[in-house]
Amino acid sequence: MxxxxxxxxxxxxxxxxxxxxxxxxEDKVLKIxxxxxxxxxxxxxxxxxxxxxxxxxxxxxxxxxxxIGDDKYKIEIVSVDDKLDIRAAIAGIERLAYQDKVKYxxxxxxxxxxxxxxxxxxxxxxxxxxxxxxxxxxxxxxxNTALGMIxxxxxxxxxxxxxxxxxxxxxxxxxxWNGVGGKANLDSGLDAAKKVGLEVxxxxxxxxxxxxxxxxxxxxxxxxxxxxxxxxxxSPAEAPLLIRAxxxxxxxxxxxxxxxxxxKVLEEVAGSLANGFISLGGASSPELQSEYMAKFxxxxxxxxxxxxxxxxxxxxxxxxLLKTIEAAGPKAVDDxxxxxxxxxQFETANPFIKDQSVKLRWxxxxxxxxxxxxxxxxxxxxxxxxxxxxxxxxxxx
Amino acid sequence: MTQALINGLxxxxxxxxxALGLTLIFALMGVLNFxxxxxxxLGGFVTYYVFTVMGLPFVVAVLASIVVLAIVxxxxxxxxxxxVQQRSAREESSMLLAAGLALLLESLILLGFGEKQRGVALSxxxxxQIFDAYVPASRVVVFVVAMLAVVLFILFMRHTKPGRVLxxxxxxxxxTALQGVNIALYSGVGxxxxxxxxxxxxxxxxxxxxxxxxxGTAISIKAFIMxxxxxxxxxxxxxxxxxxxxxxxxxxxxxxxxxxxYLVIFVGLILFLVIRPNGIMGKPxx
Numbered sequence: 001m002x003x004x005x006x007x008x009x010x011x012x013x014x015x016x017x018x019x020x021x022x023x024x025x026e027d028k029v030l031k032i033x034x035x036x037x038x039x040x041x042x043x044x045x046x047x048x049x050x051x052x053x054x055x056x057x058x059x060x061x062x063x064x065x066x067x068i069g070d071d072k073y074k075i076e077i078v079s080v081d082d083k084l085d086i087r088a089a090i091a092g093i094e095r096l097a098y099q100d101k102v103k104y105x106x107x108x109x110x111x112x113x114x115x116x117x118x119x120x121x122x123x124x125x126x127x128x129x130x131x132x133x134x135x136x137x138x139x140x141x142x143x144n145t146a147l148g149m150i151x152x153x154x155x156x157x158x159x160x161x162x163x164x165x166x167x168x169x170x171x172x173x174x175x176x177w178n179g180v181g182g183k184a185n186l187d188s189g190l191d192a193a194k195k196v197g198l199e200v201x202x203x204x205x206x207x208x209x210x211x212x213x214x215x216x217x218x219x220x221x222x223x224x225x226x227x228x229x230x231x232x233x234x235s236p237a238e239a240p241l242l243i244r245a246x247x248x249x250x251x252x253x254x255x256x257x258x259x260x261x262x263x264k265v266l267e268e269v270a271g272s273l274a275n276g277f278i279s280l281g282g283a284s285s286p287e288l289q290s291e292y293m294a295k296f297x298x299x300x301x302x303x304x305x306x307x308x309x310x311x312x313x314x315x316x317x318x319x320x321l322l323k324t325i326e327a328a329g330p331k332a333v334d335d336x337x338x339x340x341x342x343x344x345q346f347e348t349a350n351p352f353i354k355d356q357s358v359k360l361r362w363x364x365x366x367x368x369x370x371x372x373x374x375x376x377x378x379x380x381x382x383x384x385x386x387x388x389x390x391x392x393x394x395x396x397x
Numbered sequence: 398m399t400q401a402l403i404n405g406l407x408x409x410x411x412x413x414x415x416a417l418g419l420t421l422i423f424a425l426m427g428v429l430n431f432x433x434x435x436x437x438x439l440g441g442f443v444t445y446y447v448f449t450v451m452g453l454p455f456v457v458a459v460l461a462s463i464v465v466l467a468i469v470x471x472x473x474x475x476x477x478x479x480x481v482q483q484r485s486a487r488e489e490s491s492m493l494l495a496a497g498l499a500l501l502l503e504s505l506i507l508l509g510f511g512e513k514q515r516g517v518a519l520s521x522x523x524x525x526q527i528f529d530a531y532v533p534a535s536r537v538v539v540f541v542v543a544m545l546a547v548v549l550f551i552l553f554m555r556h557t558k559p560g561r562v563l564x565x566x567x568x569x570x571x572x573t574a575l576q577g578v579n580i581a582l583y584s585g586v587g588x589x590x591x592x593x594x595x596x597x598x599x600x601x602x603x604x605x606x607x608x609x610x611x612x613g614t615a616i617s618i619k620a621f622i623m624x625x626x627x628x629x630x631x632x633x634x635x636x637x638x639x640x641x642x643x644x645x646x647x648x649x650x651x652x653x654x655x656x657x658x659y660l661v662i663f664v665g666l667i668l669f670l671v672i673r674p675n676g677i678m679g680k681p682x683x
Contacts, residue, residue, distance in 0.1 A: 038512075039503065040611035047512040204654045210615030212606035213411070215404045216650030237514040237609050248524055248533040249400075262513065268449070269516030269607045305511060 030066065030073040030325070030333060032057070032318060033096035033105035033126075035089065035117075038081040041210045042235055044262075044310070045109040046081065049131070051304040052314040053077045053106055059299050066322050069330035075322065078102060082113050089113030090120060097124035103336055104325070106148065106317045108132060110181040118142060127336040129317045129374070133184060138364060138372035143340060147364065147373040148317040152185045152233060154367070154396045155258040155280055156192035159380060160228075162392065163278075164196055167254060169227040174203040175217065175242060176232035182206070185233030185258070193230075201226045211238070214245040222249040231257040236310060239277075240269035247273040254278070260310045267386045274383050278391065281381035282312015283352040285390050288379065293352040309388060313376060315352060320360060320374045323348050343371045353377065363397050400530035401651035402644075407536050409643030410543045411602055415616060416623035416635040417550060418594030424567035424630035425587035427488065428478055431495040434616030435502035436592050440466050440599025441608030442506060445515040455519065462600035463593045470592025473498065474585045499613065507610040516607035539601050546597055547636060554632060563587050567630060622666060628676030637677050 034053050036046025057075035065072040078100050080092035089108055096102040097120060105121075105128045108114050114132030121128050121144040128144055130137055133151035163169040172193050176186040186203060193200055201224040207217045221229060231242050234257050243255055243266075256278035266274040283293050289312075296315060301307050325332045328342035343362040350360045364373030378395055381388035419433045430436075440462040448458035481494050523534040554560040562583050565573040574580045599608060623642050627634025642662070649658030670676075 039507070041609060041615065043507065043611045044512040044514070044609070206654065208659050210612060212602070212612065212616075213404075213408055216401065216408070216647045219400050219404065219651055237607075237612075240514070240516065241607060249531050250524070265514045265516075268518065269514060271518050306513070308513065 028065075028071050028073045029076050030068075030322075031076045031078050031100055031102045032321060033093075033100065033102035034077055034079045034107055035082050035092045035096065035105055035113075036079075036107035036109045036131075037084040038079070039083055041237060042084055042109070044236055044308070045131075046107060047304070048308050048310045049107055049109065049314050049317070050077070050079045051300060051308075052311045053079075053318045055296060055299040055303045055311075056315060056318050058303065059296065060322065066326055068326055068333060071330070073333075075318075077318075082108050084110065084113070086113050086116035089116050093117040093120045093126070093128075094124075097121075097126050103127065103334060104321050104339075105129070106321070111137075111184055112180050114145065118145065121145065125336055127321075127339055129321065132181070133188070135368060138368040138370070140369060143370070143372075144336065145372065146362065147368075149260075149313050149374070149376050150258075150280060150378050150396055151188070152258040153188035153192065155378060155380075156189050156230075157195055158378065158394060159256055159258065159278065160192055160196040160198055162380070163228060163254060163256070164198065167227075169254060170199060171201050171226040172198045172228045172230060173201045173205070173221045173224055173226040174230045174232050175205045175207070175221055175234075176203075177234070177238070178206045178208050182233055189230050189232045189258070198228075207238075212241070214238075214242050215249065218242060218245040218249055218251075222246055222251040225251070226253060228254045228256060231255065233257075233259055235259070236262045236265050239279075240266050240274060243274050243277055244270045260313045261383070262309045263383060263387050264306070264308075266383050272385070275385065277383040279381055279383065279388075280313065281379035281388055281390065282309065282315070283350075283377065283379070285312075285379070285381065285388050287390055288353050288355075288393070290352055290354050296352070312352075312379075316360070316374050316376050319351075320362075323360075324362070350377070363395075366397055398651075399528045401647045403527060403530045403532055404651075405644035405647035406640075407532070407540050407643075408647055409640030410540045410547075411598070411606075412619065412623055412639035412643050413547055413636045414543050414594065414598035414601065415620045416627070416639045417547065417632065418591035418598070419617075419620045420624045420627070420630055420632060420635040421563075421594070422588055422591035423624065424632075425563060425584055425591075426474075426478060426482070426491070428482075428491045428495060429621075430591070431492070431617055432473070432499035432502055432613075433591075433595055433620055434613030434618075435499050435506065436466055436469065436595035436613075437599040437602075437616045438506055438608055438610065438613045439469065439502065440596030441603035442510045442515065442599075442610075443596070444600040444603050445517055445608065446510070448517050449515075455517070458517075459597065459600045462596040466596025466599075467589040467593040471585045471589040473592065474588035478588070479581060479584065499617070503610060503613055506613075510610060512610060514607050514609045515603070517604045519604045533605075535605055539605055542601055543598075546594075546601075550594065551632065559583070559586060563590075622662070624676075625666065625670060626676055628678035631676070631678045634676055634678035641677070 034050050036049045038046040054077050061074050065074045082089035082092050109131045111132035111134045114130040129148040137145045176182040205221045261279040331338040347359050347361045350358045361375045362371040363375045380391045422430045443462040443465050444458040447461045521534045525532045623638035627638030
């Protein structure tokens, strides 16, 4: 009886171990961190990033997961709110790196927290895709941070040149928010305007984040009556209010920004006053998007409850991380050095737009001296009657 | 200059709506309601939902905001503030509770209404020109309704029995209780009215400022500045404080570099409070 009991226990133990091994083999998980502002007035920045990652991860998991070597990995997104605060960002990256053992992180959304987490990225061996624009983030000696979208200093010269050539713009005024990121965007815009030969009429209109009434801010800007008002680095929450204030103050010229916006928000808050507003777009406009992008839109709506056009620029970060890990092989799952070594030669098709001749790569050599930027297509949109129309598409290089 | 003065006037009227509810709750309960901005935001979202999503008339949406926020305010008092104040005589207990409720409400609004900025487009169009200044018709409508609400509120407080009871509680809670007044009930009513005023402000201002789930704290800070300027717990002081802040902000943005305006406002507020800590009106409710 005792022997049969022991045999039974041993059999159960072996079966249990085998089952455990089997489950382990099937359920390999690749955790990707997402750090961004998900509360407060700028919450939409981080939440769009999070929803984009969760939607794409869900699609990949439904297709069976990501193949790395001989294994299939389910993708798990671990999100932390940095509250647009550098202390919260440092605590967040430490949690992701040391507690969740994450090796790849998407976010933060702006410069200050992106700079603040650099020492932790270095110490913990974590690779980061940032939406901050500060050039030094992506230059030597920093090797663990890449730019996940297109920076103001890359967009601005292209947009201003196009507006000068096609709309006869000769004078410009700038409006920006009071903070390190706002100042950096403003400086980039001013440099670009000078290079293109535009006359800068004013650049001292600065507002606090959380401002609700932009009439006082826009009064002086409108009075100068420039051909173009640039809303420098403006968030989707503030853009329609600034546009509305300018138009209600009698401004009839052009307005633009270098950041991505949401058509629904522009429509609800500014209505037809936002017609003609020029902004950075993603791959979501009907004339550009592929079937895969349309599926992503549907999945995004499932995750977030509503589509957001900003997601068209945020979808690339997770896709490029995963495809590069896949190409770099199993070692890159836990070792970012293997991942980084594969960046210069990595190339894949862009599944989000119809034009399959456009490839996704890690670019940025000419800007940062190393390939630390995703080659997100530079899509310049114009808002009109509730939707975006593509003006032109180009690239950062 | 004309534009800056008109901007300040309109801004002041809007700010007055924000500050009234806060000062009423402070006067009645001695509670610095840090969740006031979040109540404002909820009012804006209720109007957005009823008007834009459900397609009901704007007047219905405004009434819905007032009713919903009055209920929320009454529940805040009955479930949280009254109990904490009964068990703790320390003012910081209710302050911490208010701060916690602000975070809770902000998270619930984010979950319920999402992360996007929401706006309500009134079918009032056109822009008036006064000398060299522009005033959109929508702002004129909001200004008139806001002023009407402020006047109605003052009349209610001065000439109705509940208003007189609320003023009596604000003046001396213990003596009022000795007169047989149900303090608990009227405190709840006061909290409900204060919250409904925040809801009305959010409901009206969503038409020109829009609303998002994270803007509550900034609204609360501005409301606190107005109350401190005018004199904490004094209705007329809150109105004066609102117009002072509105004018200073408008003139600051017109004549100072934008980033300096709020620095000047905060430094000015500190200096002012050092000289006159009770605010412009200078004395408790009376």
